Amino acid sequence: MSKKTTYLLGILLTIILGTFLYWKFCCGCCKEDSCDRKDKIEETVVDNNFVETKKTTVNPFAFKDDNGDFSLNIDDNFNFNASQFSLLDSISGNVNDGIIQLKDYLDTNNLKRLNITGYYTSEETNNSAFPNLGLARANAVKNHFISKGVSSRLINTYGKLNDDLVPNADNVFFGPLDFGISTRVEGNTADGDALKASCEAIKANPLVLYFNTGEAAINLTVEQRQKIADISRCVDKMGVKVQVVGHTDNTGDAANNVVLGQQRADFAKNYLIRNGILSGNIVTSSKGQTEPIADNTTEEGKTKNRRTVVTIN
Structure with missing residues (x-):
């Protein structure tokens, strides 16, 4: 074998060995890393920097x-x-x-x-x-x-x-x-007793929503949100109805205040329906200005009287 042939064979062996080592220690790792990350993230490049974008969650x-x-x-x-x-x-x-x-x-x-x-x-x-x-x-x-x-x-x-x-x-x-x-464990009444206690608590301390004159907006506190959740559960489990009663202060005409109270009750009903309490489970009415709970001669008292009471029966 001539020196030239030996030289060419050496170059060929070097190329083959280099290709094998590159595939073994570089491409193999890249491929493994890519496969391992396939179901977890997708990568995008922004300004030559890698930004990890999490894959959309799809639950069956x-x-x-x-x-x-x-x-x-x-x-x-x-x-x-x-x-x-x-x-x-x-x-x-x-x-x-x-x-x-x-x-x-x-x-x-x-x-x-x-x-x-x-x-x-x-x-x-x-x-x-x-x-x-x-x-x-x-x-x-x-x-x-x-x-x-x-x-x-x-x-x-x-x-x-x-x-x-x-x-x-x-x-x-x-x-x-x-x-x-x-x-459910047959004969275990603990859940039922807790539910009854929760429903009785709503009856004793109803959800009360307050309004300004001529206004029908609802802003709920954390406690009020929990009461709505409890009311919904009582309706589902006990078969009770939601009672929504609108009240006003004594500003203006008494007959008009009955209408205003009904509007407030209907607004509250629609709000409850939008939040998943079924329409057939809600009954509305208005007491107008006939059942004040505070003195209508003061602004503070009027504010308390402009209310909608949500309870169950």
């Missing part, structure tokens, strides 16, 4: 009874815009079919209960009347189940903070929910 419509033989997993779910609690219209036929299957299971197993947990993130704004946006979302889903024939008495709703949720580019959350099936 899934149930499993750990103490029974029912399970369901559907690649669709209920979806929500960010900071909103109204269901988007894109509820698939598969989800509705799954609800019917679940209804049949609950109907034949009277100790089973459906638990719906709605999630929300700390970056969202709670525009609902409930203590948190997750509970409002769970309540909206509950109402859809009710529309499909599932009894509200069989459904428990909860809200939970979950900052792992990631919306898509249009700020839509896909299935920010968790579903579970629990089994």
